[in-house]
Amino acid sequence: MTFLLNNFVELTVTGLVLGAVYGLVALGYTLVYGVLQLINFAHSEVWMFGSFAAVWVTVAIGAGPDSGIAVAIGVLLLALLAAMVVSGAVALLIERVAYRRLIRLDAPKLVTLISAIGASFALAEIMGLRDRLAEALGLRDELNSYVRSARDNTRFLNPLETHGVFNIGRYTVSNVDIIIIVSALVMMVALDQFIRRTHTGRGIRAVAQDSEAAALMGVNRNRIIRATFLVGGVMAGAAALLYLMRFGVTRWNAGFLLGVKAFTAAVLGGIGNVRGALLGGFVLGLAENYGSALVGSEWRDVVAFLLLVVILLFRPSGLLGESLGRARA
Amino acid sequence: MTLLEVDGLCVNYGRIEAIRDVTFAVEEGAVVTLIGANGAGKTTTLKTLSGLRKVRAGAVRFQGKDITAMPAHLRVPLGISQSPEGRRIFPGMSVLENLDMGAFSRADRVKTRSADLERVFTLFPRLEERREQLAGTMSGGEQQMLAMGRALMSRPKLILLDEPSMGLAPKLIQQIFSIINDIREQGTTILLVEQNAMQALRIADRAYILETGEIVREGTGDDLVADDSVRAAYLGGDV
Numbered sequence: 001m002t003f004l005l006n007n008f009v010e011l012t013v014t015g016l017v018l019g020a021v022y023g024l025v026a027l028g029y030t031l032v033y034g035v036l037q038l039i040n041f042a043h044s045e046v047w048m049f050g051s052f053a054a055v056w057v058t059v060a061i062g063a064g065p066d067s068g069i070a071v072a073i074g075v076l077l078l079a080l081l082a083a084m085v086v087s088g089a090v091a092l093l094i095e096r097v098a099y100r101r102l103i104r105l106d107a108p109k110l111v112t113l114i115s116a117i118g119a120s121f122a123l124a125e126i127m128g129l130r131d132r133l134a135e136a137l138g139l140r141d142e143l144n145s146y147v148r149s150a151r152d153n154t155r156f157l158n159p160l161e162t163h164g165v166f167n168i169g170r171y172t173v174s175n176v177d178i179i180i181i182v183s184a185l186v187m188m189v190a191l192d193q194f195i196r197r198t199h200t201g202r203g204i205r206a207v208a209q210d211s212e213a214a215a216l217m218g219v220n221r222n223r224i225i226r227a228t229f230l231v232g233g234v235m236a237g238a239a240a241l242l243y244l245m246r247f248g249v250t251r252w253n254a255g256f257l258l259g260v261k262a263f264t265a266a267v268l269g270g271i272g273n274v275r276g277a278l279l280g281g282f283v284l285g286l287a288e289n290y291g292s293a294l295v296g297s298e299w300r301d302v303v304a305f306l307l308l309v310v311i312l313l314f315r316p317s318g319l320l321g322e323s324l325g326r327a328r329a
Numbered sequence: 330m331t332l333l334e335v336d337g338l339c340v341n342y343g344r345i346e347a348i349r350d351v352t353f354a355v356e357e358g359a360v361v362t363l364i365g366a367n368g369a370g371k372t373t374t375l376k377t378l379s380g381l382r383k384v385r386a387g388a389v390r391f392q393g394k395d396i397t398a399m400p401a402h403l404r405v406p407l408g409i410s411q412s413p414e415g416r417r418i419f420p421g422m423s424v425l426e427n428l429d430m431g432a433f434s435r436a437d438r439v440k441t442r443s444a445d446l447e448r449v450f451t452l453f454p455r456l457e458e459r460r461e462q463l464a465g466t467m468s469g470g471e472q473q474m475l476a477m478g479r480a481l482m483s484r485p486k487l488i489l490l491d492e493p494s495m496g497l498a499p500k501l502i503q504q505i506f507s508i509i510n511d512i513r514e515q516g517t518t519i520l521l522v523e524q525n526a527m528q529a530l531r532i533a534d535r536a537y538i539l540e541t542g543e544i545v546r547e548g549t550g551d552d553l554v555a556d557d558s559v560r561a562a563y564l565g566g567d568v
Binding site: 199203213220221 | 403404405410413420426430479480483
């Protein structure tokens, strides 16, 4: 208890940082659920591929922490772009391979769910076996810096040096903390506006509220489904870079736990609810931090999933409890 | 000129035949009505015309073009729109947002928005009063007006109205039918599905009676109103 109180500010800031990442990944779950009433279990791999894209861009450029602020920002923006593009592409690939045919056949939800789980394992293993793939393609030497020790942690060299910006109590808030929280909020507001104001965004809301009525308005459901996967993927890509800036490593199977946490965040906030995803992310990040301060950090995941169980028992529709359709966002 | 031709249409739900060999035509500028009991296949027919149901056999032609296999979302820009059974308004959107959804497929929707809205608000002044209200919180009658207004926002050549009077108070029903007349006078062709057979026949140029998925009678609205067996079966016995 005294540990929690003495480190309250730090636990809060790092909880918000973690929560921002959860929230951005949770958007992908919530958007697809809103439109299809399906949990896209392969979304964790969308995030994982984005994280590798960000790592590889920085490796390719070869910029270290000592190359100056302008270069650092340029490299980070390139890494962001690469992560968003790769994650968006992987999300579209999942929609194409694991979903489209099943949706057209109106297959039972369980079938589609299993297909998504299969896609998730396949994608993770492909990343974990990238050294063998490179070898089979005869590109082992050319790609060595990208495929080396494929099953171990892959480090991200943040070109931006972490430094303190201001103090709250005893904790020094860093530039990276601020960048992560602000970026996540900016992305959320952008998404909110996208869904509320753009033509495609209105189409997404219409399909989420009543897919058949949306067809009667001339909304092309298949196009809206693709747009939803793409937007969710782009958000996960952004989350991947932000995660790396703070935690510095990724791994072929890192998507699994992060994906389950982000899914938890989406359910906490109310699945299908865009604003709920961010709220759920923050609540989960904070709860994990406070919880592990109280009972020990090895209990972090227990705290997170117990929170999920408790929320589901007492408020099954989540904190904000509306669907994407009903939410005016 | 014939706007819509339906030729030998068969639609199944699984193994069950929902409609069988349904043939009828809608002339441009006319009000045509399909009447019949619950489960006769009226709603299935309209859903099929909008592309929401797969056709097992037969053909649908619109302005002479075969659209039998055309996806639903492409039929709206062609000029077919529908106010569906149960209204199906978007409950989490405001009245204005619902109306904007009606114009979703129009490329020039931004340019024509104010004119289109004005047309709808002239027909349904109530909707203008409620333009910012969340559609899901409105009364049944208001939701019906919204569904019809929304269907008009695409500037259809043919509007399909599925049970516009369902669940409404008698006074409101009168109002809805008078608005249907206004829509016709503005030059939009109407295919009307109703259980309220008397009202529908009075307004219709041509009427078809559906029974368990098949057309059993057809004629002008006046003919069928005057027909004793029709009166007995659909208009509440001896009037």
